[in-house]
Amino acid sequence: MMKKLIFDEPVINRKEILRYARVKDEIPDISALLNECIEEARGVLVYRVGYAVLPVQRTDNEMILDVIHTSSNTVSKAISHCDEAVIFAATIGTEYDRLILRYSRLSPSKALLLQALGAERVESLCDAFCQQMNTELRLEEKSLRTRVSPGYGDISLTMQKEIFAILDCERKLGITLNNDLMMTPTKSVTAIAGIRKN
Amino acid sequence: MDVRSFLKENIVLLDGGMGTLLQEQGLQAGERPERWNLSHPDIVAGIHQAYYDAGANIVNTNTFGANSLHFDDEELEAIIKSAIANADLARKNSTSPQDKFIALDIGPSGRLLKPMGDFDFEDAVECFAKTVRIGVKYGVDLVMIETMNDSYETKAALLAVKENCDLPVIVSNAYSENGKLMTGASPAAMVALLEGMGADAIGVNCSFGPDKLAPIVKEYLQYASVPVILKPNAGLPQSVNGKTVYNILPDEFADITSSLVKDGVRIAGGCCGTTPVYIKALKDRIGSVHPAVGSKEYTVVSSYSHAVFFSDDPVLIGERINPTGKKRLKAALKENDIGYLLNEGIRQQSAGAHILDVNVGLPEIDEPEMLEKTVCELQTVVDVPLQIDTSDPVAMERALRRYNGKALINSVNGKEESMKAIFPLMKKYGGVAVALTLDENGIPDTAEGRVEIANRIIRTAQSYGIDKKDLIYDTLAMAVSADANAAQVTLDSLDVIKNKLGVHTSLGVSNISFGLPKRDIVTASFFISALERGLSAAIMNPFSVEMMKAYHSYRVLHGLDQNCTGYITFADSIEGDDVKINSEKTSSDSNGDNLKDAIIKGLKEQSAKLTVQALSQKAPLDIVKEEIIPALDTVGVSYEQGKVYLPQLLMSAEAAKFAFEEIKKVLSYQEQNTEKKCPFVIATVKGDIHDIGKNIVKLLLENYGYDVYDLGKDVPPQVIVDKVLETRAPLVGLSALMTTTVPAMEETIRLLREQAPFAKVDVGGAVLTQEYADSIGADKYSKDAMDTVRYADEIFNSL
Numbered sequence: 001m002m003k004k005l006i007f008d009e010p011v012i013n014r015k016e017i018l019r020y021a022r023v024k025d026e027i028p029d030i031s032a033l034l035n036e037c038i039e040e041a042r043g044v045l046v047y048r049v050g051y052a053v054l055p056v057q058r059t060d061n062e063m064i065l066d067v068i069h070t071s072s073n074t075v076s077k078a079i080s081h082c083d084e085a086v087i088f089a090a091t092i093g094t095e096y097d098r099l100i101l102r103y104s105r106l107s108p109s110k111a112l113l114l115q116a117l118g119a120e121r122v123e124s125l126c127d128a129f130c131q132q133m134n135t136e137l138r139l140e141e142k143s144l145r146t147r148v149s150p151g152y153g154d155i156s157l158t159m160q161k162e163i164f165a166i167l168d169c170e171r172k173l174g175i176t177l178n179n180d181l182m183m184t185p186t187k188s189v190t191a192i193a194g195i196r197k198n
Numbered sequence: 199m200d201v202r203s204f205l206k207e208n209i210v211l212l213d214g215g216m217g218t219l220l221q222e223q224g225l226q227a228g229e230r231p232e233r234w235n236l237s238h239p240d241i242v243a244g245i246h247q248a249y250y251d252a253g254a255n256i257v258n259t260n261t262f263g264a265n266s267l268h269f270d271d272e273e274l275e276a277i278i279k280s281a282i283a284n285a286d287l288a289r290k291n292s293t294s295p296q297d298k299f300i301a302l303d304i305g306p307s308g309r310l311l312k313p314m315g316d317f318d319f320e321d322a323v324e325c326f327a328k329t330v331r332i333g334v335k336y337g338v339d340l341v342m343i344e345t346m347n348d349s350y351e352t353k354a355a356l357l358a359v360k361e362n363c364d365l366p367v368i369v370s371n372a373y374s375e376n377g378k379l380m381t382g383a384s385p386a387a388m389v390a391l392l393e394g395m396g397a398d399a400i401g402v403n404c405s406f407g408p409d410k411l412a413p414i415v416k417e418y419l420q421y422a423s424v425p426v427i428l429k430p431n432a433g434l435p436q437s438v439n440g441k442t443v444y445n446i447l448p449d450e451f452a453d454i455t456s457s458l459v460k461d462g463v464r465i466a467g468g469c470c471g472t473t474p475v476y477i478k479a480l481k482d483r484i485g486s487v488h489p490a491v492g493s494k495e496y497t498v499v500s501s502y503s504h505a506v507f508f509s510d511d512p513v514l515i516g517e518r519i520n521p522t523g524k525k526r527l528k529a530a531l532k533e534n535d536i537g538y539l540l541n542e543g544i545r546q547q548s549a550g551a552h553i554l555d556v557n558v559g560l561p562e563i564d565e566p567e568m569l570e571k572t573v574c575e576l577q578t579v580v581d582v583p584l585q586i587d588t589s590d591p592v593a594m595e596r597a598l599r600r601y602n603g604k605a606l607i608n609s610v611n612g613k614e615e616s617m618k619a620i621f622p623l624m625k626k627y628g629g630v631a632v633a634l635t636l637d638e639n640g641i642p643d644t645a646e647g648r649v650e651i652a653n654r655i656i657r658t659a660q661s662y663g664i665d666k667k668d669l670i671y672d673t674l675a676m677a678v679s680a681d682a683n684a685a686q687v688t689l690d691s692l693d694v695i696k697n698k699l700g701v702h703t704s705l706g707v708s709n710i711s712f713g714l715p716k717r718d719i720v721t722a723s724f725f726i727s728a729l730e731r732g733l734s735a736a737i738m739n740p741f742s743v744e745m746m747k748a749y750h751s752y753r754v755l756h757g758l759d760q761n762c763t764g765y766i767t768f769a770d771s772i773e774g775d776d777v778k779i780n781s782e783k784t785s786s787d788s789n790g791d792n793l794k795d796a797i798i799k800g801l802k803e804q805s806a807k808l809t810v811q812a813l814s815q816k817a818p819l820d821i822v823k824e825e826i827i828p829a830l831d832t833v834g835v836s837y838e839q840g841k842v843y844l845p846q847l848l849m850s851a852e853a854a855k856f857a858f859e860e861i862k863k864v865l866s867y868q869e870q871n872t873e874k875k876c877p878f879v880i881a882t883v884k885g886d887i888h889d890i891g892k893n894i895v896k897l898l899l900e901n902y903g904y905d906v907y908d909l910g911k912d913v914p915p916q917v918i919v920d921k922v923l924e925t926r927a928p929l930v931g932l933s934a935l936m937t938t939t940v941p942a943m944e945e946t947i948r949l950l951r952e953q954a955p956f957a958k959v960d961v962g963g964a965v966l967t968q969e970y971a972d973s974i975g976a977d978k979y980s981k982d983a984m985d986t987v988r989y990a991d992e993i994f995n996s997l
Binding site for chain 2: 001002003006021022023024027029030033046048066067093094095097098101102104105106107108109111112113115157162165166170171174176177178179180182184185186
């Protein structure tokens with residue numbers, strides 16, 4: 001069953017944002033611009049996650065998680081020795097895309113920093129979600145392993161379709177897939193993480 | 199009984215969840231529930247019947263996702279046909295005595311519309327239209343559009359219904375935890391949009407339980423004149439012993455929902471997690487409430503995000519996107535420079551405009567095309583409603599069709615021809631029209647004459663089914679320099695129309711001072727006089743300090759500005775007679791007191807100001823050659839040497855653009871063009887939606903004098919080739935961020951070689967390398983934007 005969570009703002013990691021913007025050290029001019037971006041972004045950011053915990057079944061040549069049937073090595077490694085896995089989708093919302101779009105017409109420097117900020121925000125959201133899962137799993141003497149996403153390693157992008165079916169991403173989270181299996185809002189992540197018994 | 203009158207005269211009970219019940223019967227995750235109409239007709243019909251038996255007046259066919267994106271034509275028709283047959287069988291078999299109807303259910307497409315997504319508005323309309331036509335063919339009583347979480351897609355679906363049948367249509371949206379649709383619309387904005395387009399009932403479904411939906415549905419009740427729908431979930435899903443259960447049980451659900459019916463909800467049912475037991479409980483709890491629906495007298499327009507109401511609090515309509523008397527805007531329109539228009543839009547919103555007038559009429563451009571494009575682009579960057587300003591009905595229709603909200607229409611007047619053209623468009627797309635008190639005989643000299651025309655417009659509008667609250671009157675401000683009596687007649691007729699006819703008013707106040715020096719002084723005084731006589735809105739220049747002073751003082755004096763906060767913020771922002779330029783901060787020792795420095799430091803306002811000063815001493819093109827370009831070169835070299843970072847390079851480029859804007863203002867159109875180097879076509883290739891790199895390249899190329907044709911992102915190969923052929927561009931830049939889209943780049947290069955062998959191809963983007971570029975046959979691999987500029991100069995100089 002799919003569950004939905006709304007998070008408070010995860011702590012902002014400026015270093016990571018600057019890394020995405022390919023800035024090696026924070027100089028005052030860039031700092032000021034980044035602060036402006038963060039202030040404006042706060043008006044539109046949402047932190048929405050949908051997830052489902054699924055049993056992992058294995059046949060000779062594939063792993064089965066609900067409607068996902070895969071023989072990916074990347075997934076195999078990520079969920080080896082796991083009887084369960086969590087599938088999740090995280091997004092910071094459509095209005096953030098609109099903000100980037102607006103500044104890509106107006107101020108490419110701000111658009112660049114907003115891109116970087118958005119990338120950092122959605123990753124931090126994933127981290128916050130995994131941390132919370134881990135805290136809950138610890139009570140059952142379990143823990144969450146490193147997450148992997150469609151498009152990484154040998155995981156096909158077509159897995160997005162199955163993840164979307166399981167999590168009802170369009171309806172419950174407002175994330176949609178386009179013809180090329182790219183997600184909108186663009187700052188969205190889908191992932192699988194194995195659950196291991198300690 | 200006729201469904202429309204049934205909806206108007208009764209409390210109507212809808213059905214509850216379908217998907218959750220099918221899952222209990224074995225529907226798997228990822229399996230399309232619509233296929234069960236064919237594979238398990240007995241189960242689907244059984245669920246419908248249970249809802250009729252529980253007392254539902256309307257059941258929705260099991261066609262939530264039945265559209266051409268999910269099924270081919272043949273299967274789609276079979277599914278909808280059987281879905282209707284299943285509902286019909288249930289209706290026949292149910293012995294419950296209430297009136298029973300079948301609604302064709304239409305859910306969201308699952309794709310996001312452009313510009314945020316990649317699904318074209320007209321494609322969405324056609325997708326829904328297909329479903330509607332099949333539903334109509336096999337016979338339903340009404341259509342229900344539901345669970346839509348995007349206003350634009352909701353509009354597409356409603357338009358598809360309206361264009362393909364005369365059935366009643368009820369529309370329900372799904373809201374997010376912030377009380378808005380996923381794409382930002384508030385409930386008031388949805389009421390404006392949907393009522394404007396003629397939905398028979400509107401409301402909310404899914405999202406949450408009835409408790410959490412209460413504040414949202416109450417907002418509907420406050421504004422809606424049509425019956426309001428509430429179809430909530432059974433609370434939130436929880437997992438108990440591996441089974442999904444919802445946390446609001448039937449009794450509690452019925453309690454909360456029925457209390458909202460007592461508050462005015464007219465159409466109620468359930469969504470996810472609700473069952474026939476919930477609907478039965480709800481029916482019992484509602485009992486016999488006598489419905490009362492009062493029509494609301496709001497005059498309202500909306501954007502994709504919010505509604506703007508006309509009231510005693512004056513509405514400011516920004517007049518700056520209108521080429522009349524504006525050289526720079528005319529040049530922008532001729533050059534197809536949408537960026538300039540967008541910037542004017544954003545600046546006006548920041549200056550305090552509540553609505554923006556959009557007029558792009560120029561003899562030498564294709565107005566319908568340009569207006570549609572401008573409206574589409576503007577609504578991606580500003581969130582205020584737009585006033586669509588054109589005398590061409592074709593342009594008006596194209597703009598209204600693509601407008602994401604309820605627009606202000608400028609204008610209709612007392613001429614038969616005008617009313618015949620505008621009223622049907624208003625009826626179809628919604629909107630509030632500015633009505634001008636003139637007719638075939640011109641503008642009457644007397645107040646009585648203008649009032650008489652106003653009355654005629656109201657009567658004609660009513661014959662089209664348009665309420666007078668959707669008309670606001672403009673009694674036409676004329677130049678006092680030409681007719682000393684002009685202001686008085688305008689104000690007298692305004693007064694009469696406002697008070698006798700009980701309608702809102704608007705004036706293009708700037709006209710009053712035409713032909714006079716220091717016009718703002720007279721305009722602002724006239725504005726105040728008009729406000730005192732009951733003016734509701736003004737088309738004005740939000741950059742005029744005199745006008746903003748008048749606006750803010752009026753609000754303070756009339757108790758419209760609580761704690762005077764609006765006035766205090768405004769007062770704080772002016773310095774003498776000027777609005778303060780954003781206080782730009784600079785950290786370094788030099789504060790950019792010469793133009794070159796200001797650009798290097800990326801100080802936008804400062805660069806513009808210094809350019810204006812320089813223009814009094816130097817020829818415009820000398821400023822470009824001696825100050826702007828050297829500044830860009832300096833930053834470019836520092837960037838290449840790793841001394842400044844990309845954001846700084848961009849900040850300088852933006853500052854240079856501000857300087858260029860000032861230069862352009864003093865150059866004629868021809869002069870501007872002779873300064874262009876050569877055309878340069880750029881695009882992000884098919885399949886790739888990342889355009890930040892491409893935008894950076896565009897900005898720098900423009901600064902270096904190239905005539906850049908930016909085709910955007912996800913651009914098909916042939917479109918790029920066609921543009922190159924059209925412009926005879928010697929240079930093409932292609933961008934790709936993902937390995938998966940490099941083949942599209944290769945294909946584009948192949949077509950270019952075939953059809954436009956004269957063009958040099960420069961490629962760039964995160965995944966590319968020199969080897970990769972060589973292997974797909976590019977002329978040049980650029981590692982960054984400066985690299986592209988250097989290459990372009992090399993090719994241009996060799997031409």
